[in-house]
Amino acid sequence: MTTDATTARVEQLPEQSTPAPVHRVADPAPLGLAAFAMTTFALSIGNTNIWGPGADAALALALVYGGAAQLLAGMWEFVRKNTFGALAFSSYGAFWIAYYVFGKFVAPGVASADMPIAVGVFLLGWTIFTAYMTVASLRVSVAVATVFVLLTVTFLLLTVGAFESLSGWTKAGGWVGVATAAAAWYTSFAGVTNETFGKVVLPTVPLTR
Numbered sequence: 545m546t547t548d549a550t551t552a553r554v555e556q557l558p559e560q561s562t563p564a565p566v567h568r569v570a571d572p573a574p575l576g577l578a579a580f581a582m583t584t585f586a587l588s589i590g591n592t593n594i595w596g597p598g599a600d601a602a603l604a605l606a607l608v609y610g611g612a613a614q615l616l617a618g619m620w621e622f623v624r625k626n627t628f629g630a631l632a633f634s635s636y637g638a639f640w641i642a643y644y645v646f647g648k649f650v651a652p653g654v655a656s657a658d659m660p661i662a663v664g665v666f667l668l669g670w671t672i673f674t675a676y677m678t679v680a681s682l683r684v685s686v687a688v689a690t691v692f693v694l695l696t697v698t699f700l701l702l703t704v705g706a707f708e709s710l711s712g713w714t715k716a717g718g719w720v721g722v723a724t725a726a727a728a729w730y731t732s733f734a735g736v737t738n739e740t741f742g743k744v745v746l747p748t749v750p751l752t753r
Contacts, residue, residue, distance in 0.1 A: 568623060572629070573617070573735050574736040575617045577728045577729070579614040579637075580728050581725045581728035583611075584724055585725035587643075588717075588721030588725060589718070590602060603648065611637050611643075612637070614633050614636055615634055615638065617633040618637055621633055621634075622634075628677075631677070639670060663706040667703040671696065671700050677692055678692040687734060688731060690731075691727045697720050701716050702721075
């Protein structure tokens with residue numbers, strides 16, 4: 545009798561919910577995505593050959609905005625214990641810094657006959673990295689997954705274009721890169737707008753787990 549009564553009282557107790565985590569820093573994802581988007585846009589515009597000098601703008605952005613700002617976003621994601629965001633932003637921040645170093649210091653010393661291989665190997669490594677990050681992005685949200693799918697296609701096209709010296713593939717990679725930048729800008733805009741307005745505008749649609 546006592547056991548039954550105790551069990552009944554226990555069953556009536558409300559379930560304890562896990563408290564929401566208290567973050568010491570604001571969400572760095574909108575910053576990282578915006579930095580990635582702008583630098584990708586400038587480089588991709590150059591690759592489409594619409595505005596060729598856009599690649600020069602990308603070189604400047606690569607060091608400061610796409611590189612340093614995105615790297616900082618990655619470090620803040622580590623503080624928030626977001627492994628995916630930390631790896632993504634830190635890596636692509638490093639990508640843009642490496643791009644600056646390659647374009648500014650390495651490329652001038654590479655023989656023109658060797659340049660396709662040098663650029664192709666550089667891009668191939670990032671194609672592989674982006675491909676497996678795309679798999680992980682499928683558990684984040686539709687918007688983030690869209691960015692990674694488009695980025696994988698961009699890197700793939702640019703890699704083939706570099707190895708084979710095919711300007712058409714590079715140009716196609718530029719156009720997909722523009723779409724990638726647009727998707728990243730949208731995701732950044734959605735993140736900052738949702739937080740500012742209490743998550744009532746432009747949901748990023750989490751994927752089913």
